[in-house]
Amino acid sequence: MGDTYKRRCINKSTEREHYVNATALYNAALVRLENAPEKGHNHQRYSKLIVTSCVQIETLYCDNILGGNIYCVKKGINQTKIDDLEKYRHHLKVRVKRLEKVWDKCPKPEDKRKPRFEHRKNQLTQLICKQNTKFVKEFSAELMEQSISVCGPPPCKITMVGLGSMARGESTPYSDLEYLFLTESDKHDEYFLNLHFHFLLQVLNLGQTPLPAMGIQSLNDFYNEKESNDFYDDVTPSGFKLDGNMPWASKTPPGHKATELKPPLKLIGTPTYMAELSTTEADKKHGYHLATIISTATRILGDENLFLDFQKQINTTRRGENPEFIRQICLERMHEDCQKYKFNFDDWSSKNVKKDYYRFPSTFINNMKDLHMLDVTSPWEIIRELQRQSILTSEQCSHLYFMINVAIGIRLLTYCTKNQQHESIIELNPYHQENNAYCMDSLSPSKVLRECLRIPHIRLMQSYLLRLQSINYCIKSGMATKPSSMIMYCQCKVCILQVKIKTCIGPDDIIYEPEEMIESLEQSWHVLAGNIRQNNCYDLAQFCRIVKGDLKSAHILMNKKPIQTNNMTNNLTTQDMFAAISNLKMGNDSAALQQTDAAIKVCPPNIPGLLLYLKYIKLHCHSRLQDYHSVVLCFEDMTKLKPYNNLPEYERAYVGKLYTDALINIGDNKTALEYLPKLKEDYAELFGETSEEYKQTLERLLTCYMVLGRIQEAEKVQNMLKRTK
Incomplete structure (x- = not known):
């Protein structure tokens, strides 16, 4: 893909994005080459080829975009x-x-x-944050000064203004850089866009920008909701980079293109233009907390008086609201x-x-x-x-x-x-x-x-x-x-x-007694807020005892809990649920399953979240009892419940693991293969590619491919497994 964009650059493309996309792709390729578990005999040759390509792209940018008006020397990956x-x-x-x-x-x-x-x-x-922000500000300024030395002196007064974490003094050397250009005149946008994209080339050559941050259309078309945007770069480290090229991010000079609901926005302009973006009206129009972001700013380099004028105009504008x-x-x-x-x-x-x-x-x-x-x-x-x-x-x-x-x-x-x-x-x-x-x-x-x-x-x-x-x-x-x-x-x-x-x-x-908790609540500010529920105290005390392993005390509390006659169904459901959890803890899986079924029967239909949790316990019981057909049926029931999609990603992955295990055990490898690739991506995101969860998912994929005779896919998974060792 890098070569594809490079060919466009060789053909004198005037699209600045082609040059930065090529550089981003070459750097992503270089990271993958360096991370390869086995360095082949062509490793060094390809590595040099990629580095040379990055230099060529910058040269082509200078020739085709800057018109050959180059004022500087240094190109490509800056190891210093x-x-x-x-x-x-x-x-x-x-x-x-x-x-x-x-x-x-x-x-x-x-x-x-x-x-x-x-x-x-x-x-x-605070001291660490102060030192971080000073370093990141100076580091960014040095890179921008190098870009100015390539693009030539600005045609008018300019200030590079830091936004986001840098402006709040919370920056880290792993943070995204959000910034804008304050300009004395609004007639030189082309120069400042050229300058920004050259600056971006330098940042990309640090090798710390994952590809989705670039918004490359064929990988992640964030402006088209109908397209799949789930390309995930789990190899390139996410370090010092510019704010992502998505419509909800893009806090950089080019801003973002128009979307269905929002007009286009650029972050290059005079203090007056920028101050207008800090109003609540502009915030409603452009969204993404723009007013707060614009009004929280710090000078990185450039004309100080321009920045002071910007601050003054922002204060005047906001006070007029x-x-x-x-x-x-x-x-x-x-x-x-x-x-x-x-x-x-x-x-x-x-x-x-x-x-x-x-x-x-x-x-x-x-x-x-x-x-x-x-x-x-x-x-x-x-x-x-x-x-x-x-x-x-x-x-x-x-x-x-x-x-x-x-x-x-x-x-x-x-x-x-x-x-x-x-x-x-x-x-x-x-x-x-x-x-x-x-x-x-x-x-x-x-x-x-x-x-x-x-x-x-x-x-x-x-x-x-x-x-x-x-x-x-x-x-x-x-x-x-x-x-x-x-x-x-x-x-x-x-x-x-x-x-x-x-x-x-x-x-x-x-672990406090429920009566102690109720007394403590009644002496607290919760009385004013009106959020005291006695039964919650019993449930909390009981659950804490279960977690701590004191199942006898938990059982005593279950019988002591006051019965709310107007909420009898909820009481029965909670009682059976806690009994099921206690039995699971003790390894009494059959008893736990029986109590979970009893809780499901009386579970109020207006609490779908509780029903989902009970199904979750039931799935766990069936899995431990090795009743794999029931695991599959239980999983299908869970996915029909509305709250399933709101389950935390870790729990959804765990449920998926039990489901695919069950499918493999009953010999339904084809259906397991429909779910396993997604599970693999989830575990890569959650725990990384060296985690046991990720390796076990690859092993399940390998099993399915081998059983189904899909040898080529099996070999690919085997190679992936080797890389995790």
Whole structure:
């Protein structure tokens, strides 16, 4: 494919995308060549050929797009810049290890807070972020200066403006770069597009841009919903790259093309043009939180006065808006975020450190900034300003500091451990209490990992989730309209047990009696919110005992639970369900199956999620009893239920594993083959290609192909298996 685009470049194509697509494809080919388990005798020749092709593409770009007006020398893959990145990442890992030692001193969520620990954690996280942002800003500026030296001096004053994580001071050397061009005049877009695409060529030659980020039409046509966009690049490491070329991303100068619902957008323009994009009206028109992104900016290089004019115009524009309208929008966003990032202690699937941990505190703090019209950018500055203006109390601000610094820290730890921007982790939880050994060896060469890591900092995660849960509850209860009344850290016994279930119940953890929990709830802010349910306390206490292995106490509690006459069906369902879980834990699979069937019979039709969970237990029972025909029937029943599509990806993959195992055992290899390729991709995404789950899926694929006599496909899978060793 790289050669196809190269031929277009040789034929003097005027499409800038052809040059960057060719470079992206050549770099992707080079990564695959270097990752090949066996280096053939042609390895070195092909490697040199790809490097030469990258140089040729840049030369063709200079000849065909820049018209041969070249002011510079350096072309192709810049090993010095790659080495600079690796060197800085090495230093970052040392600092993150130091941060982990501080995390180890985090108290249990039920214990008294340690201000010294919190201060040290916050201080160290901010320092790391400050150093990261300085490095990424200087690194980006150097690359842009090299591009300017190739494209020639700008025809008017210019400022390269950083957006997103760089502007918030949270950048990492694995982050996407979002930026725009501020220009003195709006008559030179062609020059600035030429400059951007040359800059992109340099970034691509770092070899850290997965192909979907390019939006190459034949692989991922993100502008056409009818086309398949599921090409997945699980080989190229995701490191320093530009924001992806998708309509919902594209925070780079070319912007995005028109979609069915949105007009085209460019991020090249004068301060006046850019300020107009920061209004709530423009936000509604273009979407994708454009106003917040544009108004959170930092200067990377170029004319400082142009940037100051831009900031001044943004402040004037935003202050001219209707404050009540902005207030309404911010409160709506908060409620949407609560739904999007809601706390669900039943969900033990894999998590994404960016979406599931970092997003909620980050968007909440930014919404507070917009709600109160604050002229600051970083989360720490916003929190300080909220306290200075007495919008929040010092205690509330301390909880926000805790949340954002933990979210940023866990994201940094994940990136440093995996040596790329790969965000899947698994919390330590009741069903996965073993700790996958993860290693962030800052002294060894970088090795890219895709495994779903288990984060071992249990007390830290519990304290973080306690705050996330509390703020989430407060917003849902309507308390965000008066921020100083928000409870950001609830230590009632129910909340504490919920976050322990979400992470890990330790051998020395106390499981409270239901009566203790009810009393604790009645003395908490939950009374005002009106979300006290006594039966929930019994269910929680019972479930904690089952998880801890105290099945006798769980059974006693089951009989003590008050019967709600107006909800008899729910009581019977829950009782049978807990009995089934207890029997599963003890290995009494037949009894567990019997109780699950009893629960399914009385399960209310208006709770499809509960019915799905019961079917999940039933599937597990049939699999353990080796009743494979029943496993297949149970799977088919599950997929007909609406909530099945909302099952976390980890659980869907596990259900698929049991289903395909059953099909193979009853000899239906053809049907198994319809599902296994998707399961293979899911496990690659969740745990990486070196995981046992991924290898076992390949082995099942191999079995099916061999039984069906599809030798060529079997040989391909055998080669894939060799590469995982």
